[in-house]
Amino acid sequence: MAYMTQEGYDKIVAQIRHMERIDRPAASAAIAEARDKGDLSENSEYDAAKEAQAMLEMKINQLKETIAHAKIIDTSKLSNDTVQILSTVEMKNVKNGMTMKYTIVSESEANLREGKISSRTPIAQGLLGHKVGDTVEVKIPQGTIQLEIMSISIA
Known part of the structure; x- marks a missing residue:
């Protein structure tokens, strides 16, 4: 089960919609164009187009699987x-x-650039369940660090 915000859920739905409406027809067109170029047994362009289509379908299925098991979190019910x-x-x-x-x-x-870390990262795992003022030890690849929680707010 993947916990996510409504915003995150909506982004994935929009990404799936784009892939199905724009990318999928483009992949089919690339296959048709490559097919028209002759012998398929020696047509690397055709093979590449088929592989790209397979990768696209795999990505669509992964995203659909993610939202099928998503649990949208109501931020109004969260505590800091x-x-x-x-x-x-x-x-x-x-x-x-x-x-x-x-x-x-x-x-x-x-998205680290936006300051958003996965709940599965060592830092997040070390922080979960702790309160303001707590000092937690977090094992990271470079060793162990101690982090003091200064403040908690809800996104």
Whole structure:
């Protein structure tokens, strides 16, 4: 089951719609064009077009599977007492004093440039369930870091 916001759900639905209405006909047209170029047994363009179509269909099916098992979270029912999915957490690295701010989201909505990290990342896993003032130890690939939770808000 994938937890996500209504916004994230709507983005995936729009992506599927685009792929089905625009990308799928374009892939079919590319196959038809390559087919018209002659012998299919030696036509690498045809093979590439078929492979691209298969990849597109696989991506469409993956996205449909994601939304089929999605649970949309009602942000009005969330509390900022503890860190949970859709919490925006400001934290400080105890060792170097550096502060960070991340929103914990589902895997499909994660985007580090926007400050959104997947709930499956080590940092998010370490923060989930903790409160303001707690110091948590998080195992990351470079070792272990201690993060102090400064504030929690709902995205």
